[in-house]
Amino acid sequence: MDLIATGATSNPSCEFRHNSQHHEPGLLMATYDTLLFFALLPIPIPKNPALTPADVTTVIATLGKSPDALFEGVQCHIKAGIQYISICTPPDTFEEIQALSIEIGKQHDRVRIDVCQASYANKRKQLASAIAQIPEDRKQVHRIIVFADDDILFPENTVRWMLAAFEKDNVGGLMGSFVTIFNVETSKF
Known part of the structure; x- marks a missing residue:
């Protein structure tokens, strides 16, 4: 009608x-x-989950232009139970973000925040640099990497809800090598 x-x-x-x-x-x-x-009902948070927020490493690429938003975002990750956060920033805001991470680290003993710098502001390069700077001992422990914007805020149980989906065996990343072969027909033009 x-x-x-x-x-x-x-x-x-x-x-x-x-x-x-x-x-x-x-x-x-x-x-x-x-x-x-x-x-498509939501998957409930299990009573004894195999994955907890302690298994998560958060990687944040920031320009450092709004430290207050970054501060609130990092606090949000900490309240969710994440214990390791890697932040990458361009050189011009590195010292300010480093000071901010030290301030947050003093408030939370169980949380480790590392700040590194990329040679220039590019989100892809910053994320790659932040992942490369994660220490080997942490790489052995973490099982999930969360890429987050510097101004993201979410409720306290959001990470637990996201991790609940990974309790299913058919959900997750690749294991081993999977190769798909496609036959391509060549054109006779």
Whole structure:
């Protein structure tokens, strides 16, 4: 159905006309939505999870232009239970971000925050530098890497909800080598 409005703005009139070219999905879409609702229920947080926020390493690439937002974002990760955070910044804001991380580290004994610098501001290069700077002892322990923006805020249980999905065996990263071979037909032009 189409809604057709006519008339001046002071006295508008509306009428509905049935347009046979458009079909209303109605019952089909309602059924589809209902099935998806029950099929895609959130995975509950297990009582004894195999993965905890202590298994997570957070990597943050920042320009360092808003230290207050970074401070709040890092505090949010700490409240979620993450114990290792790697931050990478360009050289012009490195010392300010380093001082901020030391200040946060004094407030939280169990949290380690490392700050490194990339040669220039580029998110991809900064993330790669931050990962490369993670110490070997931490690389042996962490099982999940979270890439986060410097201004991200989330509720305290968000990380636990995200990790709950990884309790299933069919969810996760690649293990071993998987190769897919595609046959490519060559054109005869």
